[in-house]
Amino acid sequence: MASKRNYHAGRGKTIKVVCASCNGPTQHDIVYSVTDEDGDDNVQWWGYYQVLECRGCERISFRYNWQSSEDLEPSENGAWEAVDHETLYPSRIAGAAPMADSHLLPPQLRRIYEETHSALSANLPVIAGIGVRAIVETLCAEKKAKGGDLKQKIDDLVKQGVITPAGGEILHSLRLMGNEAAHEVKPQKPEDLLLAMRVVEHALQGVYILPRQAEHLPSGRTVQP
Ligand SMILES: [Zn+2]
Structure with missing residues (x-):
């Protein structure tokens, strides 16, 4: 029929x-x-x-x-x-609007961020978990973090002052999340992935986006009359 x-x-x-x-x-x-x-x-x-x-x-x-x-x-x-x-x-989930001004990221970071965000929005939790780890790895590579493994590289980002010690602790937990996704094909809970994305977005904003947005502000600490 x-x-x-x-x-x-x-x-x-x-x-x-x-x-x-x-x-x-x-x-x-x-x-x-x-x-x-x-x-x-x-x-x-x-x-x-x-x-x-x-x-x-x-x-x-x-x-x-x-x-x-x-x-x-x-x-x-x-x-x-x-x-x-x-x-x-396009696919979407509540609470996961893409970060504003992601075009200000370095090209490789922008690409992996956008792909990870698409996976998260399309309810692909294993791929999104792997993507979160890949963002952390790309951030380390971009900042030329030293170390034999990702753990040491995150510690080096803290030493360099790129992220705070508290931010480093959070990146370590995202690293473990990515390990589970990649090696055990373990999907993360949606609320954990959303939190992980907020954390990496916060790190990327602090390292790349806010400094670019602040470029037009007056330099120095002179108090205007
Ligand atoms: Zn609307």
Whole structure:
């Protein structure tokens, strides 16, 4: 049986999904929607392809959702409802908006930061964990940290004054997180990965982004009259 399409289903309605810019769930207008239905006498399937616009920041994105007659769950009023299988493009999760001004990072760091952020947003926890460690390794290489292994290199970053001793302790825990991801294929908990990303972002901002942003400030400590 050929699939049946409706090119305006849901158009004009709103839906609450995570917005990457607003960094959390917001109401979105469904500005365009195509529904694709298929199935036979026993099983039905619906796909929804929707262009969304955030009501907060007006960012445009895309939502794909599918449901089937074989995948139901009881709703609050006891009736059976089709389960959503939602994918948003570009992928995003609440609380993981990308760091501002990442274009000011050195090219290699920028690349590994952006790839790791994409893995985190796409719910790829093993790859994101490996990426966090790779950011720490790239930071050490970029700052020419000395040492035979990553542990010694992080200690050298502290010695150089690139990061504080407290920052060094945190980088050591991220190093261990990356070890588990790479060698044991162990996915980290999403909340731990989010925290790890905040920590590396904080380090990158302190080492690269804030100094660049501060370049236009007046130098010296002269107090203006
Ligand atoms: Zn928004």
